[in-house]
Amino acid sequence: METVLFTLGGVPITIIEALAGGLGLAVLLLIVLLISQSRAARQREEQAALDAARTAEMERHMADMMRIQSEMTGRMQTMSEIFGTRTSDLARVLTERIDANSHRVNQSMTETRTKTEETLTKLNERLAVIDRAQTNITQLSGEIVSLQSILANKQQRGAFGQGRMEAIIADGLAMGAYSFQSTLSNNSRPDALIHMPNGAPSLVIDAKFPLEGWQRISEAETPEAVRAAMAAFRSDCATHIKAISEKYLIAGETQDTAFMFVPSESIFADLHERFEDVVQRAARARVVIVSPSLLMLSIQVVQALLRDVRMREQAHIIQKEVIALLEDVNRLNDRVTKLKTHFTQTQADVDQILISTGKVTKRGERIEALEFEDERPSLLE
Numbered sequence: 001m002e003t004v005l006f007t008l009g010g011v012p013i014t015i016i017e018a019l020a021g022g023l024g025l026a027v028l029l030l031i032v033l034l035i036s037q038s039r040a041a042r043q044r045e046e047q048a049a050l051d052a053a054r055t056a057e058m059e060r061h062m063a064d065m066m067r068i069q070s071e072m073t074g075r076m077q078t079m080s081e082i083f084g085t086r087t088s089d090l091a092r093v094l095t096e097r098i099d100a101n102s103h104r105v106n107q108s109m110t111e112t113r114t115k116t117e118e119t120l121t122k123l124n125e126r127l128a129v130i131d132r133a134q135t136n137i138t139q140l141s142g143e144i145v146s147l148q149s150i151l152a153n154k155q156q157r158g159a160f161g162q163g164r165m166e167a168i169i170a171d172g173l174a175m176g177a178y179s180f181q182s183t184l185s186n187n188s189r190p191d192a193l194i195h196m197p198n199g200a201p202s203l204v205i206d207a208k209f210p211l212e213g214w215q216r217i218s219e220a221e222t223p224e225a226v227r228a229a230m231a232a233f234r235s236d237c238a239t240h241i242k243a244i245s246e247k248y249l250i251a252g253e254t255q256d257t258a259f260m261f262v263p264s265e266s267i268f269a270d271l272h273e274r275f276e277d278v279v280q281r282a283a284r285a286r287v288v289i290v291s292p293s294l295l296m297l298s299i300q301v302v303q304a305l306l307r308d309v310r311m312r313e314q315a316h317i318i319q320k321e322v323i324a325l326l327e328d329v330n331r332l333n334d335r336v337t338k339l340k341t342h343f344t345q346t347q348a349d350v351d352q353i354l355i356s357t358g359k360v361t362k363r364g365e366r367i368e369a370l371e372f373e374d375e376r377p378s379l380l381e
Helices: 015-151 154-172 211-219 223-248 265-274 276-284 292-313 315-369
Strands: 004-008 011-014 178-180 192-194 202-206 254-261 287-290
Touching: 154 178, 154 192, 154 254, 154 292, 202 223, 211 223, 223 254, 223 276, 223 287, 254 292, 265 276, 265 287, 265 292, 276 287, 287 292
Parallel strands: 202 254, 254 287
Antiparallel strands: 004 011, 178 192, 192 202
16 A cells, blocks of 8 residues: 655655656756757857857958058058158248248338339439529529619610521521511501512511510509500500501502511410400501411411412423323333233243143153063073
8 A cells, every 4th residue: 555645736646656746857857958058059059159159250350450550551651751742842842932032022122122223313404404403493583683784775676576486487488488687668668578579568567566565554553553554555455556657568568567576475365355446547547466376387388379379380380290201100010011912922931831841751650560571482492
């Protein structure tokens, strides 16, 4: 009979059952242990494989790092060489530019120094000119004082106007076209006579303008003195205009108009502005008041008239020369026509020569194109 060891849940457990259960439990524990060992071995294998993979990966990374390091080293060396080359080029370029800038600066300084010297030279020349001008101004001041003394004297004033008039006439006309202080048929002596062409009467020019009356107007200080001086100047001008009209206008000997010369442009302009009645009186008396510029213009007109007269006097000579020139042109035309005929004949001869040379050339080409065979028998046969 089996001995019951204990009861489990109301079920009696015997020794055999307990031994069987212990055996099963031991087997189960053994199986569990084996499974655990197998799993641990598999895990170790997996860990070893993982470690090997990681090691290989690390070795690969190390190899990559070594390769990258070598590449970086090569690149660093290349960059170092490039930087060295660039640094050398930059140093060379900087040196060249510094040298060029130094040359330009030296050249600019040289040019600046040269220009400064030229400017100083010109400045010295201008200062010398200014000194000469100052000397001339000093001399001119003395001459003005002399001119004032001349204008203060009536005879000297007349000589001054006479001198200006004679200078204008002598500069504009040739000798023989004028005369000074000539005597007319009534024994009067005008200051100048302009001899007109074609036997026309001469033109009278008077230079005795009443400058003293004009000077009294400028020296007057009060309105009453100015009016009195202007009235006296009008009276002097009327007397002088009348004297010119009566003494110098001679029918058949002088022109019916005479010139009264005023030796100053400003006096001439003021005369027309303030003394219109004097100008009108002179015009009615056939006396023309002229300034230096108007006298010069009148002299130029007379000069043109004289030139026209001389050209007309030489017209027959010009006509003869033109006829001779036309004959020469006709002879030249005939000779050119003959020369053209020679050129035409020469061209025709050249064309014939070209035709002959063409025929000779064609014959030569035909002869050159022929093939001759050597049909003579041999001497050994």
